[in-house]
Amino acid sequence: MKVEIISKENIKPSSPTPCHLKTYNFSMLDQFIPNVYAPLLFYYPNDHDGNNGISRALERSIALKKSLSNTLTQFYPLAGTINKNQLSIDCNDVGANFVCALVNRRLDEFLSYPDYRQINHFLPFEPSLDGSTPSDHVLNVQVNIFECGGIVIGFCVSHKIFDGAGFSTFLKGWTNMACGAKEVVCPNLNVSSLFPAKELLNGGRYIIANYGSFLRKGNFSTKRFVFDSQAIALLKTEAAKNGVHHPSRVDVVSAFVWKCAMAASKEARGVKKPSLFVHTVNLRRKLSTKLSKDLLGNLIWFSYALCPTNYEPTLHGLVNKVRQSISKINNEFVDQVQGDEGHVALVKSLKEMEEIGTNETTDCYYVTSMCKMGFNETNFGWGKPSWVTSNICNDIPVFMNLICLMDTKYGTGGIEVWVNIDDEEMKILQGNPELLSYASLDPSPLERQLHITSNFAPHFTTRNMDKWDGRKPYDQVLKNPGQIASGMVLERFAFHPKHGVAKHIWAIQKPYQIMFSTAFRKALRFCPK
Incomplete structure (x- = not known):
């Protein structure tokens, strides 16, 4: 498969950013996020037969540029560049990097049996742990046009600007603009007033503490396990009958995958190791302000649960551990973080996690959920995507045990779980009969009649x-x-x-x-x- 770049340009806001808005300040929470790019890809089939599929797709790419330009007027920090001090964005209207490419393959053929090694070719560039430089674009988009007229839109967005929920708000604004909707999404860009940045947090020390314990050297694999709603219902029933009160689908799926990952680690290493399970928690619902829904920024923090070697993991036991850890990130915690000494509570939380995670005998798993963020509803005017994915981290010298949860496209209540772990452990995990009794391994994302x-x-x-x-x-x-x-x-x-x-x-x-x-x-x- 060949991906050929046919054009590159900067898409600027349709109206210049006013002088008093030329600087967008990061919040204290943004300071704990590494300066890397977060990838996301949307796959749109061409539902119309005919020989003009590519022409229609090229017309759609032109329309995307126009609607993006109009959207950037409201989301103007995305058209800027990150300042050298990494405390703010220079809203200089440089624009978003917009790439258009042709792919010499049909999209339905690719989706019939996706080759994960090819997915990153649909991104403007392959994300890495090296991060971005001050002159780099905040927003990068690549529109990939297939022979059939199908389209894959790949994003690389600086994680400094927002988290998954913020990304969803931006996409809602762009799709509304593209479809001519009456509702104009006006993001709340005042998160720094709720969580003011602290100069003493600058320099990356606490970013290293946050993520450094998760990095490992070696070979690793990425696999996708799909749980449909019936399987999740069985897991919820299993947890509930053992005393878990109203477990959520994210609770049971993440805990179940953790349990299977620990079993794979034990078999691969020949010894049971302590296991640290870190979950990202969305703080928006825990804020007292009514404007929290459309807040742009990284409004997330990290809960962690520990499974020691003397603990025999069960589904209900691990669900309780995960829920108890998340329950600590409550309204009281958020109110404390918003205070003048809020950074003290955050640093204390990181140090506690670091003390456990830096132990070489501990397995660390970083878990993030994009469920209920509406990514499967991203409609630019030609229908919803048939699949949504993040990137596949292949062929890099370091990696982390990463578990990412996303909603399935078809049916209701299903979850796709993307797992990045050690290659040897993955070979064991993907053959785990208990896991395969609830989840299918790397099925085609296509729905066929x-x-x-x-x-x-x-x-x-x-x-x-x-x-x-x-x-x-x-x-x-x-x-x-x-x-x-x-x-x-x-x-x-x-x-x-x-x-x-x-x-x-x-x-x-x-x-x-x-x-x-x-x-x-x-x-x-x-x-x-």
Whole structure:
């Protein structure tokens, strides 16, 4: 696959930024965030047949430039550059870096079986731990146009400017502008007045304390585990029956993956190690101000839970540990941080975490959730994305154990879990039968409409999958007839959260031929619509 850059330009705000707004000051919370770029990618298929797909996509890229220019008038810090002192942004209207590229492949072919090694090619540049320099753009966008007219929009945004929720606010503003919506999103850019920056925090010392304990040297792998709503319901039931009160889907999925990761580490190293689980917490809901929803900036802090070697991990036990750690980041904590000595509480929290994390015998996992941020609703006027991803950190000398949670596109309540861990541990993790009984490993993000052409079709329903015990041939246990609806999602009827039927799906290949294990191929025959 070849990605060819055809244009680069700076998109400036449609109206100049007034003189009194030329400096955007970072907050105290921003000071704890490293000066690196946060990536995010949105995949838009071309739903129209015809030979003018590329032409239509090029027209859409031109429209994106115009709507971005109008949006930057409200989000003017994104058109600036970070000052040398890293305490502020010079809102000089340099503009956002906007790149357009052509890809010599169909988007549906790529999404049928995504090659994670290629994903970073859709970004304006590959993010690294080196960070950005004062002359770099705050916002970078690359529009990738595929042969079919499908589009992938890749973002690299300085993490100094905002977190995931802030990114969502910006995208809402841009998409509203692109679609001509009446609502104009006006971000609240006064976070520095709530959390004033402290000069003594500058210099990167506490950034190193925050992230340094998570960095490791060696080879590592990235895999994606997809939990559908039924699987998550089973995990929630399991936790609830052991005393957890109303566990959330993020609670149970993150704790379950932590449990499986600890098991992989123990098997790979031959010894059980203490495990530190650090979770990002959104502070917006804990602020007293009513304007917290659209606050731009990094309004996050970090909770941490420790699993010592003498603790036998269970799902409900780990859920309780995670919830207890998050509960400490409450309204009282936020009020304390907003005070004159607020930085003292933050530094104390980091030192406590650092004392545990810097121990070489401790496994550290950094967890972030982008669930319920609305990224799957990002519609620039030609439909919602079929997939949303972050970057894949391949071929760099250092890495961190990173777990990222994102909403699934299809269905309601599902979660995609992107896991970056040591290569040896990943080989064990991806073969964990307990994990695979609840999650499917790297399935295609595409939803395909299929017709079942065998006589067995009237007896194959999602409801009856609960009767399968994982051993008998499927046609011996499905007794109740039921017609499969045209357009039913493949994963809905080929995946059982308890018995892991989805692991029998090998690939989706052009022209959308489904390849099953021998037992499935004998029972069913599929063809594209």
